[in-house]
Every structure is written in structure tokens, then in C-alpha cells.
Amino acid sequence: MSDNYSAAAKGSNTFSILGIVFGAVAVLFLPIIFGPVGIVMGAIGMSKKERLGVVGLVVSIVGTILGFILGALVFASSLSN
Numbered sequence: 001m002s003d004n005y006s007a008a009a010k011g012s013n014t015f016s017i018l019g020i021v022f023g024a025v026a027v028l029f030l031p032i033i034f035g036p037v038g039i040v041m042g043a044i045g046m047s048k049k050e051r052l053g054v055v056g057l058v059v060s061i062v063g064t065i066l067g068f069i070l071g072a073l074v075f076a077s078s079l080s081n
Contacts, residue, residue, distance in 0.1 A: 014045075014050075016056035017052065018045075019059065020038070022035070023059035023064065025063075034067075035063060036064070038063065042056035042059070
């Protein structure tokens with residue numbers, strides 16, 4: 001039974017997928033909260049040697065940066081009107 005459990009756990013990409021999701025959400029909603037959560041999830045995925053660990057980390061970092069840029073642009077355009 002432990003062989004089945006270890007095989008299922010080894011193929012899991014849970015933390016990496018959470019990192020991707022939080023990174024994508026950070027583009028539009030609260031990048032100061034969702035971005036770091038996604039980065040942490042991606043880093044945990046990498047430390048667990050998940051297949052999508054690097055993707056989760058990169059998407060989270062890029063999503064956080066884009067979220068801050070988009071927020072700054074929206075804020076600046078609301079001030080100019």
C-alpha cells in the first residue's frame with residue numbers, strides 16, 4: 001500500500017498548480033496578497049521536486065509584477081481624469 005501512496009504523491013503537482021493559480025489571480029486582484037502566496041506555493045513545489053514547480057514559481061513572479069504594473073497604471077489613469 002505504501003508503494004501506491006508514494007507513486008501518487010510523487011506525481012502530484014498540487015503546490016505548483018496552486019502557485020500558477022495564485023500568480024494568475026495576482027494579475028487582476030490584490031497582487032500584494034496573492035503574489036507572495038503564489039511564490040511560496042511555487043517554491044514549495046520546486047522543493048518537493050514537482051514537475052511544474054519552476055512554472056508555478058515563474059508564473060507567480062510574473063503575475064505579481066504585472067499585477068503591480070497594472071494597478072499602478074489604473075491608479076495613475078484614475079488620478080488624471
